[in-house]
Amino acid sequence: MLIIIRPSGEIALKSPRSRRNFEYTLANNIRSVIKEGKIWRSQGVLFLEVNDDNKNLEELSKVFGIASFSPVMSIKSYNNNLEDIVNKAKEVFAEIVKGKIFAVRAKRIGSHNFTSLDVQRKVGEALYPFSRGVDLENPEVEVFIEIRNDIAYFYHKIIKGPKGLPVGVAGKTVVLFSGGIDSPVATWMMMKRGSIPIILNFNLGGSVHRKFVLEELSVLRKWSGGHKLKLFIVNGTDMLIKLSQIEKRNRVVMLKRVMYKVAERLCDKANAKSITTGESLSQVSSQTMANLYVTEYGIKYPIFRPLIGFDKEEIVELASKIGTYEYSIKLPEYCAISTKARTSVELDEVLKDEEKLNIDYEKVLENSEVIEI
Numbered sequence: 001m002l003i004i005i006r007p008s009g010e011i012a013l014k015s016p017r018s019r020r021n022f023e024y025t026l027a028n029n030i031r032s033v034i035k036e037g038k039i040w041r042s043q044g045v046l047f048l049e050v051n052d053d054n055k056n057l058e059e060l061s062k063v064f065g066i067a068s069f070s071p072v073m074s075i076k077s078y079n080n081n082l083e084d085i086v087n088k089a090k091e092v093f094a095e096i097v098k099g100k101i102f103a104v105r106a107k108r109i110g111s112h113n114f115t116s117l118d119v120q121r122k123v124g125e126a127l128y129p130f131s132r133g134v135d136l137e138n139p140e141v142e143v144f145i146e147i148r149n150d151i152a153y154f155y156h157k158i159i160k161g162p163k164g165l166p167v168g169v170a171g172k173t174v175v176l177f178s179g180g181i182d183s184p185v186a187t188w189m190m191m192k193r194g195s196i197p198i199i200l201n202f203n204l205g206g207s208v209h210r211k212f213v214l215e216e217l218s219v220l221r222k223w224s225g226g227h228k229l230k231l232f233i234v235n236g237t238d239m240l241i242k243l244s245q246i247e248k249r250n251r252v253v254m255l256k257r258v259m260y261k262v263a264e265r266l267c268d269k270a271n272a273k274s275i276t277t278g279e280s281l282s283q284v285s286s287q288t289m290a291n292l293y294v295t296e297y298g299i300k301y302p303i304f305r306p307l308i309g310f311d312k313e314e315i316v317e318l319a320s321k322i323g324t325y326e327y328s329i330k331l332p333e334y335c336a337i338s339t340k341a342r343t344s345v346e347l348d349e350v351l352k353d354e355e356k357l358n359i360d361y362e363k364v365l366e367n368s369e370v371i372e373i
């Protein structure tokens with residue numbers, strides 16, 4: 001089966017050099033997802049030749065950087081011969097337009113002695129007797145002919161891709177990954193913009209927590225363009241014990257700050273240039289603007305919060321589409337450290353607490369469990 005793959009529109013707007021790089025990364029990602037067949041680039045699209053297997057189509061619909069794709073039939077149309085194209089169109093499409101109101105859409109790249117309109121007209125005439133009529137505005141089925149120099153491609157399905165940019169073109173980000181509903185969605189959104197996530201989880205719930213995090217990551221792995229996901233699991237309960245030394249009201253923000261600090265170390269080590277979280281403004285008391293200010297104070301990497309302006313329902317809808325929601329909702333809430341977080345903790349107090357705790361973040365990271373998924 002031959003498949004024509006159209007990269008996201010955004011990729012076509014890049015400079016020729018960036019465009020080449022993006023298409024090259026996209027081709028590599030597709031190769032590592034599909035694992036068989038042949039892939040090549042040609043004038044702004046990619047072609048993939050694989051065994052007839054619908055599984056491949058499902059996998060392609062999760063590769064970021066793809067706007068859409070279509071399984072195609074093709075012919076080499078020698079000598080600009082429109083007749084050959086019309087005959088092939090009849091062979092390929094007669095069954096598809098049978099008893100239906102249809103439209104023919106044609107496109108052309110290269111020089112030919114006919115126009116796209118000629119193709120539409122001639123193929124339309126040839127298919128008309130099989131159909132129930134033509135309606136260019138509201139057809140029941142559309143059939144497409146794309147002529148690229150001396151090859152004509154025929155298809156009738158345009159399957160949507162997830163758009164975005166190929167994973168790998170935007171560098172690495174350390175994601176603070178709780179396993180709740182939000183951080184898996186934030187991870188997905190960063191992958192959608194071409195970033196490779198490095199996952200950092202503070203385990204606050206033993207083997208149950210670990211199990212759900214791994215399950216969610218195996219769902220996200222299907223969206224990673226074939227890239228392996230590296231997971232660092234820190235023993236969060238050790239941290240909770242340490243935090244009992246400070247005032248209850250500062251503990252939640254302090255715990256987040258510890259997470260950011262360890263993420264900062266991981267960025268240094270993994271050459272990642274940002275930290276990503278699943279925070280959304282004012283969703284809970286630790287996510288007020290005032291508390292986010294204190295949490296990230298002095299952190300040297302940019303903190304990306306792709307969900308900052310999302311409602312919970314919007315996040316849930318995305319999590320369901322991605323496939324992580326069913327695992328996230330089974331995860332118990334780990335909020336044992338403080339029942340009441342203040343909506344505005346004092347920066348001075350938190351910085352003093354930090355000094356008192358004197359946590360060796362480097363060591364915390366060194367003692368983490370590392371898993372590749």
Ligand SMILES: Nc1ncnc2c1ncn2[C@@H]1O[C@H](COP(=O)(O)OP(=O)(O)OP(=O)(O)O)[C@@H](O)[C@H]1O
Binds near residue numbers: 179180181203283
């Ligand atoms: N145990 C954890 N390990 C790693 N990161 C965490 C952990 N808990 C929270 N975070 C980070 O802090 C963010 C906010 O977490 P919080 O618990 O305040 O809100 P939440 O809405 O429940 O988030 P989520 O749905 O992602 O758990 C999370 O999205 C995540 O990025």
